[in-house]
Amino acid sequence: MSIPDAQIHPVATGAASETVAKHQDPQEITLWSGWFCPFVQRIWIALEERGIPYQYKEVNPYKKEKHFLDINPKGLVPAVEYKGKALYESLVLLEFLEEAYPTVKPSLLPTEPYDRAVARIWVDHITKNYLPAFHRLMQSQEPEVQEQARKDLIEAQKKLVAQVKGPYFFGEQFGIVDVAVAPWIVRDWVISENRGYSRSQAGEAWAKYAKAVTERPSLLKTESDKEHYGQIYGRYLRNEAQSEAAKAIRAGKQIP
Numbered sequence: 257m258s259i260p261d262a263q264i265h266p267v268a269t270g271a272a273s274e275t276v277a278k279h280q281d282p283q284e285i286t287l288w289s290g291w292f293c294p295f296v297q298r299i300w301i302a303l304e305e306r307g308i309p310y311q312y313k314e315v316n317p318y319k320k321e322k323h324f325l326d327i328n329p330k331g332l333v334p335a336v337e338y339k340g341k342a343l344y345e346s347l348v349l350l351e352f353l354e355e356a357y358p359t360v361k362p363s364l365l366p367t368e369p370y371d372r373a374v375a376r377i378w379v380d381h382i383t384k385n386y387l388p389a390f391h392r393l394m395q396s397q398e399p400e401v402q403e404q405a406r407k408d409l410i411e412a413q414k415k416l417v418a419q420v421k422g423p424y425f426f427g428e429q430f431g432i433v434d435v436a437v438a439p440w441i442v443r444d445w446v447i448s449e450n451r452g453y454s455r456s457q458a459g460e461a462w463a464k465y466a467k468a469v470t471e472r473p474s475l476l477k478t479e480s481d482k483e484h485y486g487q488i489y490g491r492y493l494r495n496e497a498q499s500e501a502a503k504a505i506r507a508g509k510q511i512p
């Protein structure tokens with residue numbers, strides 16, 4: 257039987273719980289988080305990378321409580337309150353943090369407009385090609401569909417890594433493209449252990465990039481214990497998850 261969404265582990269564990277403990281005081285930025293969520297992790301990484309002060313608040317987005325729907329009417333994490341005003345959508349939030357804190361270095365966006373546009377092209381690739389393939393690979397139950405999804409994911413990884421200067425997308429500077437994809441790289445054990453995927457299938461360059469990204473301290477600091485992710489991803493692997501993302505993938509629609 258599937259575990260009801262309300263019974264997911266309620267709070268961050270492991271290294272992430274230490275990071276949460278350090279971010280309890282009210283700040284200009286409140287991060288409304290689900291500890292397990294890859295979209296949240298994008299924002300969490302960005303805040304940690306740039307040292308922007310924030311208060312961490314845990315919410316179970318599956319419960320759709322009124323107080324949270326008032327912050328994000330979509331009922332999804334991440335959401336951010338900035339000086340008491342609400343914002344949501346992880347990619348919008350990443351860009352917002354750049355604009356709201358332009359002098360806090362290191363910036364995650366390159367300086368030149370051309371390079372910024374290039375970064376956005378590859379973030380778009382992650383949204384349109386990488387994430388749908390990853391989620392289809394997790395959720396599909398039919399071997400042929402899984403095989404096609406695995407191939408699509410490998411292709412998306414090869415295309416992305418062909419643009420990587422190394423060790424990160426824009427060279428030495430860890431940036432927005434790396435942040436956008438990192439949470440799905442650190443979760444690739446789900447498909448390695450269950451769907452016949454391995455990093456080397458996308459080539460040595462991908463394996464090297466994946467290693468560099470997953471060793472980034474901001475990523476390590478926002479990771480909970482594996483066993484608690486296992487409970488959540490088990491439902492995706494059995495195609496029982498009832499999240500908006502899971503329903504969209506099942507219906508062949510874009511991830512909301």
Ligand SMILES: N[C@@H](CCC(=O)N[C@@H](CS)C(=O)NCC(=O)O)C(=O)O
Nearest residue numbers: 293295317332333345346499500512
């Ligand atoms: N497009 C959104 C997706 C956010 C999202 O799907 N968050 C999930 C958790 S990982 C959520 O809040 N799910 C609640 C639900 O599906 O009801 C973003 O980029 O922020």
